[in-house]
Amino acid sequence: MAATGRPSLFLDACRRRPTPRPPVWFMRQAGRYMKDYRDLRAKHSILELAKTPELACAVTLQPVRRFGFDAAILFSDILLPLEPMGARLRFAPAPIIDNPVRSARDAARLRPCAPREDLSRVLKAVSLLRRELGQTPLIGFVGAPFTLASYLIEGGPSKDFVRTKAFMNAEPAAWAGLMRRLAKMGADYLTAQVEAGCQAVQIFDSWAGALSPAQYRGKVLPYSRALVAGAQKSGAPIIHFGTGTAGFLRDFASAGSDAVGVDWRVDLAQAFKTCRGQAVQGNLDPAVLAGPLPALKKAAAEILRTGRGRRGFIFNLGHGVLPQTPEANVLAAVELVRSAGRP
Amino acid sequence: MAATGRPSLFLDACRRRPTPRPPVWFMRQAGRYMKDYRDLRAKHSILELAKTPELACAVTLQPVRRFGFDAAILFSDILLPLEPMGARLRFAPAPIIDNPVRSARDAARLRPCAPREDLSRVLKAVSLLRRELGQTPLIGFVGAPFTLASYLIEGGPSKDFVRTKAFMNAEPAAWAGLMRRLAKMGADYLTAQVEAGCQAVQIFDSWAGALSPAQYRGKVLPYSRALVAGAQKSGAPIIHFGTGTAGFLRDFASAGSDAVGVDWRVDLAQAFKTCRGQAVQGNLDPAVLAGPLPALKKAAAEILRTGRGRRGFIFNLGHGVLPQTPEANVLAAVELVRSAGRP
Numbered sequence: 001m002a003a004t005g006r007p008s009l010f011l012d013a014c015r016r017r018p019t020p021r022p023p024v025w026f027m028r029q030a031g032r033y034m035k036d037y038r039d040l041r042a043k044h045s046i047l048e049l050a051k052t053p054e055l056a057c058a059v060t061l062q063p064v065r066r067f068g069f070d071a072a073i074l075f076s077d078i079l080l081p082l083e084p085m086g087a088r089l090r091f092a093p094a095p096i097i098d099n100p101v102r103s104a105r106d107a108a109r110l111r112p113c114a115p116r117e118d119l120s121r122v123l124k125a126v127s128l129l130r131r132e133l134g135q136t137p138l139i140g141f142v143g144a145p146f147t148l149a150s151y152l153i154e155g156g157p158s159k160d161f162v163r164t165k166a167f168m169n170a171e172p173a174a175w176a177g178l179m180r181r182l183a184k185m186g187a188d189y190l191t192a193q194v195e196a197g198c199q200a201v202q203i204f205d206s207w208a209g210a211l212s213p214a215q216y217r218g219k220v221l222p223y224s225r226a227l228v229a230g231a232q233k234s235g236a237p238i239i240h241f242g243t244g245t246a247g248f249l250r251d252f253a254s255a256g257s258d259a260v261g262v263d264w265r266v267d268l269a270q271a272f273k274t275c276r277g278q279a280v281q282g283n284l285d286p287a288v289l290a291g292p293l294p295a296l297k298k299a300a301a302e303i304l305r306t307g308r309g310r311r312g313f314i315f316n317l318g319h320g321v322l323p324q325t326p327e328a329n330v331l332a333a334v335e336l337v338r339s340a341g342r343p
Numbered sequence: 344m345a346a347t348g349r350p351s352l353f354l355d356a357c358r359r360r361p362t363p364r365p366p367v368w369f370m371r372q373a374g375r376y377m378k379d380y381r382d383l384r385a386k387h388s389i390l391e392l393a394k395t396p397e398l399a400c401a402v403t404l405q406p407v408r409r410f411g412f413d414a415a416i417l418f419s420d421i422l423l424p425l426e427p428m429g430a431r432l433r434f435a436p437a438p439i440i441d442n443p444v445r446s447a448r449d450a451a452r453l454r455p456c457a458p459r460e461d462l463s464r465v466l467k468a469v470s471l472l473r474r475e476l477g478q479t480p481l482i483g484f485v486g487a488p489f490t491l492a493s494y495l496i497e498g499g500p501s502k503d504f505v506r507t508k509a510f511m512n513a514e515p516a517a518w519a520g521l522m523r524r525l526a527k528m529g530a531d532y533l534t535a536q537v538e539a540g541c542q543a544v545q546i547f548d549s550w551a552g553a554l555s556p557a558q559y560r561g562k563v564l565p566y567s568r569a570l571v572a573g574a575q576k577s578g579a580p581i582i583h584f585g586t587g588t589a590g591f592l593r594d595f596a597s598a599g600s601d602a603v604g605v606d607w608r609v610d611l612a613q614a615f616k617t618c619r620g621q622a623v624q625g626n627l628d629p630a631v632l633a634g635p636l637p638a639l640k641k642a643a644a645e646i647l648r649t650g651r652g653r654r655g656f657i658f659n660l661g662h663g664v665l666p667q668t669p670e671a672n673v674l675a676a677v678e679l680v681r682s683a684g685r686p
């Protein structure tokens with residue numbers, strides 16, 4: 001089992017089946033920290049990479065082949081489905097939406113997204129990857145309703161989310177409508193990705209940490225729950241990831257995913273307690289991954305120690321790989337996790 | 344007591360004595376959201392305002408006189424003590440340190456700070472304010488060792504704190520030395536502020552939320568504890584504030600302050616449980632304060648409901664007032680808290 005088990009380690013862990021060691025993959029494992037990626041980016045924009053099936057496929061494969069991750073995650077961007085909905089998206093280099101949603105009328109003007117037509121190039125990349133990856137599972141993904149709504153309303157990254165929170169409070173019906181549509185889009189899109197060949201999916205609520213527990217519970221959780229329920233029909237395991245969720249992890253977990261992704265601000269042992277019955281994914285600090293090797297090894301070993309003997313543990317970072325991360329550090333971390341299964 | 348109690352409401356709450364209603368003050372209550380402040384800023388830089396006793400005094404008084412806050416907080420900046428230590432500080436408009444600490448040698452070159460000489464203009468502002476404020480208590484403050492060390496090392500605000508965490512891990516002895524010196528400076532500076540006329544002090548660990556529970560416990564808490572212990576000799580109550588502390592609030596509280604300041608990401612009822620025996624300050628979301636009035640009133644009422652009947656509750660925001668906040672919203676929030684004491 002230990003020798004031939006690798007291809008299903010990740011899926012087994014998602015389903016809380018026993019595994020000889022935890023599987024390992026990293027958010028943003030394909031990205032600027034890799035020379036191979038920078039070489040491609042010198043010739044193509046992010047949107048070109050994401051929308052050209054052969055390029056998205058090549059970028060997705062780079063870290064899997066180089067570092068031996070136990071799962072591939074499709075190279076794409078959570079904002080892609082917002083384009084067919086009507087958002088004018090560009091990267092400069094941070095994502096900017098030139099026609100943000102600032103009123104109930106703006107929100108009403110958004111079009112539905114039909115992933116099979118509107119995102120066919122992404123789905124094409126998935127089917128190419130399915131052939132290339134062999135036994136290595138492929139993870140599809142979508143942005144959670146809150147994180148996508150924030151981008152639509154703020155028009156780009158934000159620090160304080162003042163506009164998003166004002167919209168949520170001043171236009172409760174429009175907010176509910178927007179969140180429902182984003183949840184529906186998310187479920188449809190994840191289902192289409194699974195049908196195209198993804199064996200697991202992750203929901204990114206990267207900005208959930210801007211919220212209070214009450215805001216999360218009242219204005220966000222119902223729609224994340226609807227997204228999870230909708231995507232569950234695909235049969236693929238669902239990982240629900242958020243940063244800054246320490247204050248409302250029980251609510252976050254109650255969205256009902258198979259696995260819960262936590263960041264380094266959450267005590268991992270506490271996360272296992274809070275998310276009883278669900279797999280847990282996390283939670284190495286990406287800044288530690290980018291830093292000196294001895295501290296990286298110590299932190300990774302501590303995470304492995306906490307996860308040891310638990311069903312449903314997936315080794316990952318607490319957020320994406322930082323661009324300044326040395327490739328040697330990624331290799332060292334992956335090696336450490338892989339060696340955890342050896343006698 | 345209810346009628347004449349107002350002047351000591353804040354200090355009583357810090358000491359967990361019963362109060363007829365919670366006291367209210369806001370972090371960054373003097374600032375850009377006020378027209379009076381913007382008028383002064385049009386003529387003077389931030390550093391001029393902070394270093395000219397009469398101006399610092401005038402700015403500090405503006406919100407107290409306009410909104411009737413139960414405490415004044417000295418207008419200053421947490422980075423001021425870093426200048427006499429050797430940091431070349433400017434605001435552009437975010438704070439920038441042109442000679443960041445990037446090595447153990449850089450750290451060793453920092454000079455000790457003697458607050459009575461090096462920060463005499465700040466202390467002069469405190470004594471001016473003591474006379475102007477009458478019965479309204481004045482809060483002095485200092486940056487916590489971690490937040491100050493981060494500024495010194497990053498050279499300005501940061502998102503990922505990669506340099507700070509690398510320094511902390513690669514140079515453990517230099518990190519310990521730097522943190523010890525910042526804790527010593529903090530205790531000396533808070534003591535000098537109390538001697539000059541402050542009746543309470545707040546320690547700002549605004550960036551603590553970048554840390555994992557283990558990082559906080561191992562690399563930060565001992566020095567925050569030393570700072571609290573050193574400042575306690577002044578006899579003034581100490582508020583220890585941090586954002587993003589939900590994942591390690593018990594450790595954060597164990598630094599030993601009289602009151603613990605939490606942000607909106609922490610469930611307030613949970614904070615009272617976790618910080619048993621300490622006063623709790625918080626935790627309205629500044630984005631909600633800046634937003635539509637009905638939602639602001641609802642959120643403030645919920646906080647008041649949670650705090651009702653508890654000793655040692657101080658109504659505040661979870662972080663500073665945002666520049667886009669309407670003055671009318673601040674007035675409404677303060678009025679709501681004040682009316683909580685009326686029969």
